[in-house]
Amino acid sequence: MAGIGFELRKAFKEKSLFSLVHVYGYSALLSAGPWVISIIAILIVGLIEIIHFQSDGGHVVRFQIIVTYAFALAATLITSGVLQLPFTRYIADLIYAKRESEVLGTYFGSLFIVLGIGLPLFSAITYYLLPDTLMINQILITSIFLVLSSIWLSNTLVSSLKYYKEIIWGYLISYITIIAGAYFFGNSLTSLLVVFFFGNSILLLFMMTLIIKHYKPKQFLYFHFFNKQRFYFSLGFAGLFYNLGTWIDKFIFWYHPLTGEAIIGRIHASIVYDIPVFLAYLSIVPGMAIFFFRLEADFAEKYDLFYSNVREGGTLEVIEQYRYEMAEVLRDSIRELLIFQAILDIILFLFAPRLFSLLHIPQLYLGLFYILTVGAMLQLGFMSVLAIFYYLDRRKKAMWLSLFFFITNGLFTWYSIQLGPSMYGYGYTLSLLLSFSLSLILLQKTMESLDYETYMHYSISS
Amino acid sequence: MTFNQSKIKVITYTEIIGLIIIFSTILYLLYPKAMLENQILSESSNYDLTSRYLKNMLRLDPSNRVLMFTLAKTALKQNKIDLTLRLTHLLQENASKNEKNTILQLQYRAYKQEYLYAAKERKRALLPQLKELQNKIDFSLPLTQEEQHYWLHEMLWLQNYHHALLLVDQVLKNKPKSIYWLSQKYELLSRLHRTKEMQKTIKTLLKIDKKDHLYWLRQAYYLALQNHNTKEAAYYQDQLKTLHQTQNLSRIQKKIEQGLYLQAADIYMQLYTQSHQKEQKIRWLKEALALLQQYGFVNERTKILKSVEDDFLDDPQMVTFILKIYLESDKLEDAVALSKKLLDKTKLNGEEE
Numbered sequence: 001m002a003g004i005g006f007e008l009r010k011a012f013k014e015k016s017l018f019s020l021v022h023v024y025g026y027s028a029l030l031s032a033g034p035w036v037i038s039i040i041a042i043l044i045v046g047l048i049e050i051i052h053f054q055s056d057g058g059h060v061v062r063f064q065i066i067v068t069y070a071f072a073l074a075a076t077l078i079t080s081g082v083l084q085l086p087f088t089r090y091i092a093d094l095i096y097a098k099r100e101s102e103v104l105g106t107y108f109g110s111l112f113i114v115l116g117i118g119l120p121l122f123s124a125i126t127y128y129l130l131p132d133t134l135m136i137n138q139i140l141i142t143s144i145f146l147v148l149s150s151i152w153l154s155n156t157l158v159s160s161l162k163y164y165k166e167i168i169w170g171y172l173i174s175y176i177t178i179i180a181g182a183y184f185f186g187n188s189l190t191s192l193l194v195v196f197f198f199g200n201s202i203l204l205l206f207m208m209t210l211i212i213k214h215y216k217p218k219q220f221l222y223f224h225f226f227n228k229q230r231f232y233f234s235l236g237f238a239g240l241f242y243n244l245g246t247w248i249d250k251f252i253f254w255y256h257p258l259t260g261e262a263i264i265g266r267i268h269a270s271i272v273y274d275i276p277v278f279l280a281y282l283s284i285v286p287g288m289a290i291f292f293f294r295l296e297a298d299f300a301e302k303y304d305l306f307y308s309n310v311r312e313g314g315t316l317e318v319i320e321q322y323r324y325e326m327a328e329v330l331r332d333s334i335r336e337l338l339i340f341q342a343i344l345d346i347i348l349f350l351f352a353p354r355l356f357s358l359l360h361i362p363q364l365y366l367g368l369f370y371i372l373t374v375g376a377m378l379q380l381g382f383m384s385v386l387a388i389f390y391y392l393d394r395r396k397k398a399m400w401l402s403l404f405f406f407i408t409n410g411l412f413t414w415y416s417i418q419l420g421p422s423m424y425g426y427g428y429t430l431s432l433l434l435s436f437s438l439s440l441i442l443l444q445k446t447m448e449s450l451d452y453e454t455y456m457h458y459s460i461s462s
Numbered sequence: 463m464t465f466n467q468s469k470i471k472v473i474t475y476t477e478i479i480g481l482i483i484i485f486s487t488i489l490y491l492l493y494p495k496a497m498l499e500n501q502i503l504s505e506s507s508n509y510d511l512t513s514r515y516l517k518n519m520l521r522l523d524p525s526n527r528v529l530m531f532t533l534a535k536t537a538l539k540q541n542k543i544d545l546t547l548r549l550t551h552l553l554q555e556n557a558s559k560n561e562k563n564t565i566l567q568l569q570y571r572a573y574k575q576e577y578l579y580a581a582k583e584r585k586r587a588l589l590p591q592l593k594e595l596q597n598k599i600d601f602s603l604p605l606t607q608e609e610q611h612y613w614l615h616e617m618l619w620l621q622n623y624h625h626a627l628l629l630v631d632q633v634l635k636n637k638p639k640s641i642y643w644l645s646q647k648y649e650l651l652s653r654l655h656r657t658k659e660m661q662k663t664i665k666t667l668l669k670i671d672k673k674d675h676l677y678w679l680r681q682a683y684y685l686a687l688q689n690h691n692t693k694e695a696a697y698y699q700d701q702l703k704t705l706h707q708t709q710n711l712s713r714i715q716k717k718i719e720q721g722l723y724l725q726a727a728d729i730y731m732q733l734y735t736q737s738h739q740k741e742q743k744i745r746w747l748k749e750a751l752a753l754l755q756q757y758g759f760v761n762e763r764t765k766i767l768k769s770v771e772d773d774f775l776d777d778p779q780m781v782t783f784i785l786k787i788y789l790e791s792d793k794l795e796d797a798v799a800l801s802k803k804l805l806d807k808t809k810l811n812g813e814e815e
Contacts, residue, residue, distance in 0.1 A: 258514075258517070258518050271510055271511050272514055272515070331472050364508060365511075367498050368494070371489065374492065420519060420521070420522045421498060421518045429489060433485050440472070440473050440478050441478060443473070444474075
């Protein structure tokens with residue numbers, strides 16, 4: 001996403017209130033837009049069902065939960081989990097090596113593998129989760145898994161192009177189609193699944209068009225990306241563990257007999273946890289925008305200067321200066337992120353009781369919501385440090401940190417449920433407090449020895 | 463310019479420790495145990511969520527009777543009859559007097575819910591059980607207003623009038639001037655044919671209930687007739703008449719204020735018709751005529767007089783009065799007709815003599 005930093009910096013230089021809103025609004029859309037748009041659209045579909053079709057909400061709830069599972073599993077198991085980071089890195093390497101003609105082939109090759117592995121895997125998962133569901137629904141759910149996986153892979157590539165506005169428009173058009181489809185045809189679970197599949201297929205085709213338009217192919221299919229020597233396993237595992245870590249507390253709450261219950265087939269949900277955690281995640285959108293801007297605009301600039309001086313033989317003094325400036329940007333960004341998010345959380349805490357009653361959300365969720373909001377803030381911090389590690393090519397550190405987060409979140413969440421309702425949410429939050437603190441220590445150590453490690457790396461590579 | 467390693471600080475270890483301490487303090491302050499308990503005990507909706515929280519809290523604190531009671535109540539609202547009954551049976555052990563009463567009430571409500579959806583035979587079996595539970599409930603213990611109404615309704619449904627009367631008496635101890643509860647007591651007493659107490663209650667109601675005073679007077683009158691107490695019946699009859707008259711006079715006043723003079727005159731004439739004494743009749747007639755004269759309804763005056771003139775053929779004073787008005791109003795034909803009537807009457811009397 002290096003190009004976006006330049007665009008954002010340009011807009012920010014205008015120094016007007018409008019440019020500030022424009023920059024942060026745009027950053028929010030790029031960093032969190034797709035998932036916020038999809039969540040809001042799914043909620044609107046629910047409202048349409050209840051208001052327009054006067055439904056009792058039964059099949060809407062089943063639809064929303066199936067879609068959540070599709071997001072969770074598709075994200076965790078194949079695309080975002082294992083493939084997204086290595087794929088991004090491999091594409092970056094191809095572009096750096098001026099082998100852009102291989103990009104399209106690699107994309108189609110990856111898509112081919114995703115669908116090839118995904119079809120039997122997701123068919124089996126669907127059959128296991130929903131053994132008594134209509135065959136047509138099973139086929140539709142498997143198709144949704146596959147189309148979502150493909151979208152995530154395509155999203156990775158399409159984000160590296162300069163079609164930022166087009167991506168946001170793509171998401172909007174796709175989800176408006178889903179909302180309109182739900183309004184006109186969504187009076188059953190099957191029709192809602194068809195509408196959701198159709199809307200996402202439009203998005204996938206839209207993204208594919210942008211990719212094909214941009215990259216000229218040399219060969220239609222490339223599978224080099226999956227070569228043992230070329231595949232970035234550490235990045236694959238880092239992505240997998242991070243996504244497992246993000247979803248493990250939800251899975252535990254869904255399947256723990258004290259907190260979850262079966263909704264349809266073997267698909268569970270948690271009346272206790274789902275709403276507060278969803279609201280807590282929404283609270284970090286502004287913080288994500290700020291960090292995204294800082295990372296892509298300020299940090300990327302210093303990073304480029306530092307590494308170009310290393311590559312092109314800059315003096316030690318200049319290199320040291322850029323390293324110092326990089327650390328400065330990181331320090332300011334993390335501080336700014338924490339202070340801004342803390343202020344936002346305090347405001348949220350003050351208005352949450354009134355907001356909840358306005359939205360008819362039970363006040364009983366308040367306690368858990370407060371704790372999870374603190375947890376989400378820490379996750380934002382942790383996510384940001386991981387992003388810096390990916391920038392600095394510290395894949396193993398990111399992998400071990402993600403593994404740590406996954407294990408502690410799983411263990412603490414499970415134990416917090418044993419300790420009773422007053423401790424719900426503490427498992428997730430404590431796990432993130434530890435992971436975030438540990439990531440900061442490692443970041444500091446990395447920055448201290450960045451010159452040495454970079455020179456060692458370059459001397460070994462060359 | 464040189465940069466030493468100590469200058470390169472994204473974050474210091476002291477800051478990391480500070481961060482951990484700050485977040486730990488925030489998490490400690492946010493510990494929601496007390497808030498959760500308060501919210502659960504006062505939650506009046508979202509029973510699925512409340513019940514899940516309660517079950518988990520009880521798992522850790524199985525002897526917490528307050529939580530058990532709350533769970534039993536929540537389960538009842540979720541229509542989980544078995545769970546409610548199971549919990550009430552568990553709670554029966556070592557229950558205080560107040561708790562026992564709450565348990566009985568919960569059991570009653572649970573069986574009542576079962577009754578509503580039960581098959582015919584089960585319904586028949588449940589009825590005596592419900593009545594027995596009603597009889598066991600001690601209404602001398604405090605009840606909320608909603609509960610008082612609920613139980614009265616339930617006991618009337620099962621025709622458990624004796625026990626309903628106990629409840630009503632209990633409520634009246636705290637609200638002796640409550641018209642609603644006094645009237646309920648009167649209804650119950652009448653169903654139980656306890657006439658002496660009915661008389662006593664109706665006397666209180668006559669004193670308190672100004673709004674339905676007429677209704678209670680009528681009831682008191684019928685009750686006296688029923689008891690063959692003629693003296694009292696005559697007393698209430700007089701009261702009824704006076705009240706009736708007062709009410710009509712205030713109606714007339716209202717009509718005059720609204721400018722509806724003909725309607726006001728009509729009410730005077732209704733009073734005329736209802737009166738049995740001649741003096742009274744003359745009074746209402748003259749009031750009606752005076753009102754119509756004041757507002758210029760000449761024809762209406764003579765119309766009224768024509769309708770009542772036959773009542774006064776024996777009264778020379780009134781005949782003179784009526785004739786005078788006919789002549790004043792230029793109604794010579796009416797005056798002639800009345801004179802003829804008088805002559806005919808005199809002739810008839812002479813022949814008879």
